[in-house]
Amino acid sequence: MKLRKALLFWYSLLGLIVFLTVFSTIFSPYSPNEMNMDEIYSAPSSDHWLGTDHLGRDVFSRLLEGGKVTLVVASGSVILSLFIGIVYGGISGYFGGVIDTVMMRLLEALITIPALIIILVFQVIVQGGMWSMALLIGLTGWLVTARIVRSEFIRLKEEEFIKMANMLGTPVWNILWGHLLRNSIPAIFVVTLFNFAGAIFMEVSLSFLGIGIPPTIPSWGNMLYYAQNDILIGAWWIGLFPGIMIFLTILAINFIGEAWKNPERRRVND
Amino acid sequence: MIGKWIGKRMVMGLIVLLIVSFLSFFIMQAAPGDPATAFYGGNAQTLTATEKERITRAYALDRPVAEQYVAWLGETVKGNLGISYKEGRPVFEIIRERLPNTLLLFGVTMFCIVLGSFWLGTVAGMKANSIWDKGLSTFSIATSSIPPFWLGILFIYIFAVSLGILPSSGSGDVGGNGGMVDKIRHLMMPASVIIVTHVGIYARFLQESIKRENGQYYVKVARANGVMERSIRNGIVRNASIPYLNYIAMTIPSFFGGSIIVESLFAWSGIGQLTVKAVVTKDFPLLMGSIMVTGILVVITLFIVDLIMYAIDPKLRKGGIR
Numbered sequence: 220m221k222l223r224k225a226l227l228f229w230y231s232l233l234g235l236i237v238f239l240t241v242f243s244t245i246f247s248p249y250s251p252n253e254m255n256m257d258e259i260y261s262a263p264s265s266d267h268w269l270g271t272d273h274l275g276r277d278v279f280s281r282l283l284e285g286g287k288v289t290l291v292v293a294s295g296s297v298i299l300s301l302f303i304g305i306v307y308g309g310i311s312g313y314f315g316g317v318i319d320t321v322m323m324r325l326l327e328a329l330i331t332i333p334a335l336i337i338i339l340v341f342q343v344i345v346q347g348g349m350w351s352m353a354l355l356i357g358l359t360g361w362l363v364t365a366r367i368v369r370s371e372f373i374r375l376k377e378e379e380f381i382k383m384a385n386m387l388g389t390p391v392w393n394i395l396w397g398h399l400l401r402n403s404i405p406a407i408f409v410v411t412l413f414n415f416a417g418a419i420f421m422e423v424s425l426s427f428l429g430i431g432i433p434p435t436i437p438s439w440g441n442m443l444y445y446a447q448n449d450i451l452i453g454a455w456w457i458g459l460f461p462g463i464m465i466f467l468t469i470l471a472i473n474f475i476g477e478a479w480k481n482p483e484r485r486r487v488n489d
Numbered sequence: 490m491i492g493k494w495i496g497k498r499m500v501m502g503l504i505v506l507l508i509v510s511f512l513s514f515f516i517m518q519a520a521p522g523d524p525a526t527a528f529y530g531g532n533a534q535t536l537t538a539t540e541k542e543r544i545t546r547a548y549a550l551d552r553p554v555a556e557q558y559v560a561w562l563g564e565t566v567k568g569n570l571g572i573s574y575k576e577g578r579p580v581f582e583i584i585r586e587r588l589p590n591t592l593l594l595f596g597v598t599m600f601c602i603v604l605g606s607f608w609l610g611t612v613a614g615m616k617a618n619s620i621w622d623k624g625l626s627t628f629s630i631a632t633s634s635i636p637p638f639w640l641g642i643l644f645i646y647i648f649a650v651s652l653g654i655l656p657s658s659g660s661g662d663v664g665g666n667g668g669m670v671d672k673i674r675h676l677m678m679p680a681s682v683i684i685v686t687h688v689g690i691y692a693r694f695l696q697e698s699i700k701r702e703n704g705q706y707y708v709k710v711a712r713a714n715g716v717m718e719r720s721i722r723n724g725i726v727r728n729a730s731i732p733y734l735n736y737i738a739m740t741i742p743s744f745f746g747g748s749i750i751v752e753s754l755f756a757w758s759g760i761g762q763l764t765v766k767a768v769v770t771k772d773f774p775l776l777m778g779s780i781m782v783t784g785i786l787v788v789i790t791l792f793i794v795d796l797i798m799y800a801i802d803p804k805l806r807k808g809g810i811r
Contacts, residue, residue, distance in 0.1 A: 331505045335746035343768045344519045424750050450646045462639035470634040
């Protein structure tokens with residue numbers, strides 16, 4: 220009972236964050252890029268709920284707009300890595316044998332290289348915008364998904380209903396799509412949730428280093444990039460709030476993911 | 490037996506390094522200008538025609554890409570990593586200066602994390618349904634959700650700006666005025682940020698692993714036969730630490746990734762900060778070098794973890810599945 224209530228809380232918190240950021244244009248009192256040189260570094264007040272930054276921009280408005288950017292980049296990358304992961308893991312798990320061995324050895328090697336390093340390499344050569352960021356995070360984030368899909372496929376392949384389907388001459392495509400993939404959905408969902416949290420971490424980290432999303436676009440990471448210097452002169456509000464938003468978002472995702480990992484906790488209402 | 494096993498792990502490590510080297514070579518190819526310029530940077534203009542000729546021959550620049558790669562790899566293995574654009578010094582030298590700092594940070598944090606998570610995980614795992622047990626699950630999810638660099642920013646604000654008791658950046662110098670104390674003072678914030686954000690999640694993994702072992706039949710039998718609780722506990726912890734070590738091995742790459750960010754936040758002059766600096770200033774030879782070194786560090790660390798696992802797990806020694 221208590222667990223379900225807690226879970227409901229995390230669902231609503233995540234929902235609220237997504238809702239506020241998606242409709243950021245309605246809720247933000249100022250334009251996120253509107254500068255006001257008379258009001259730089261003003262502390263939180265009734266005019267500016269969360270204060271202003273070094274260019275006099277409203278932190279609250281930027282927080283909502285930045286959240287949209289961060290979440291869109293994370294979503295885009297997760298969709299991409301989900302797709303690659305399913306295809307790679309699916310091929311490896313379905314065919315098995317030498318193909319599986321080779322593909323898994325390659326995956327093991329790739330998993331050993333810090334994703335951040337790979338992204339840094341590509342960022343230095345083609346520093347792009349939001350979408351190239353999503354592309355890069357997606358291209359490096361599919362490894363765990365592929366591993367899960369493969370192990371699910373291998374497990375399911377031995378089940379009787381799959382053997383039966385094979386015997387009855389069900390088309391391969393149908394087996395892959397209707398039986399193997401559909402039965403792997405719960406496991407894929409959990410790993411994708413954690414992947415989403417990981418993608419947010421990655422975008423935020425890169426933008427924080429100043430090599431992620433271009434500084435002209437507000438994102439939670441970019442806001443923290445400037446906060447590094449602002450904090451030294453005592454402007455704590457610029458760094459505090461984006462961090463809290465990142466923390467709460469990832470916290471909510473992690474708690475939801477943990478609940479989904481244990482099937483008995485999964486149901487919210489009954 | 491052990492020879493065969495080590496050989497297998499080494500081949501895997503070499504494959505990883507090969508992929509990293511492709512990545513590094515790709516930077517050289519993709520960098521603007523011809524590869525000789527990419528490799529010697531600002532110094533390229535001062536090269537005489539004969540020297541250019543020599544470079545071209547050494548790196549097989551007039552040959553197909555595959556041969557260029559082999560030539561470049563040969564030079565890299567010999568320790569010739571080129572000259573940094575910005576500093577005008579050999580990359581190898583710069584990395585050698587930075588490496589001890591990274592190893593220090595990594596060693597201290599990893600040691601504390603393993604120690605802390607072992608203690609927390611064992612206590613929480615052995616006392617099922619206690620406050621420790623439930624508390625640790627929540628604690629680990631909460632701490633692992635904190636972005637480390639954000640915690641670092643908060644720490645800087647609290648300890649450096651407000652209280653003024655710890656330096657906000659730099660890595661200290663043992664040979665300087667402060668001596669060893671100065672180094673430790675500089676180390677405290679970056680290390681504690683990494684430890685706080687990681688210790689919970691590792692502890693939790695051990696806790697769950699211990700709980701699983703605790704419910705096994707062999708433990709029940711041992712208890713029923715009146716085996717001392719202490720030796721039961723030792724046995725459980727030993728068996729539970731194998732998946733735990735495996736988990737550490739799996740997270741080592743992202744651990745190195747995370748320390749890159751923490752290093753650059755605190756201007757801790759290690760390899761991580763060097764990598765970021767190389768990206769920001771587009772210092773290609775330096776970037777290539779630091780990527781190679783990070784790759785080597787990861788592979789060596791994984792190899793050490795593998796060796797420890799081999800020592801603990803009799804299944805591996807007897808040539809079991811892995």
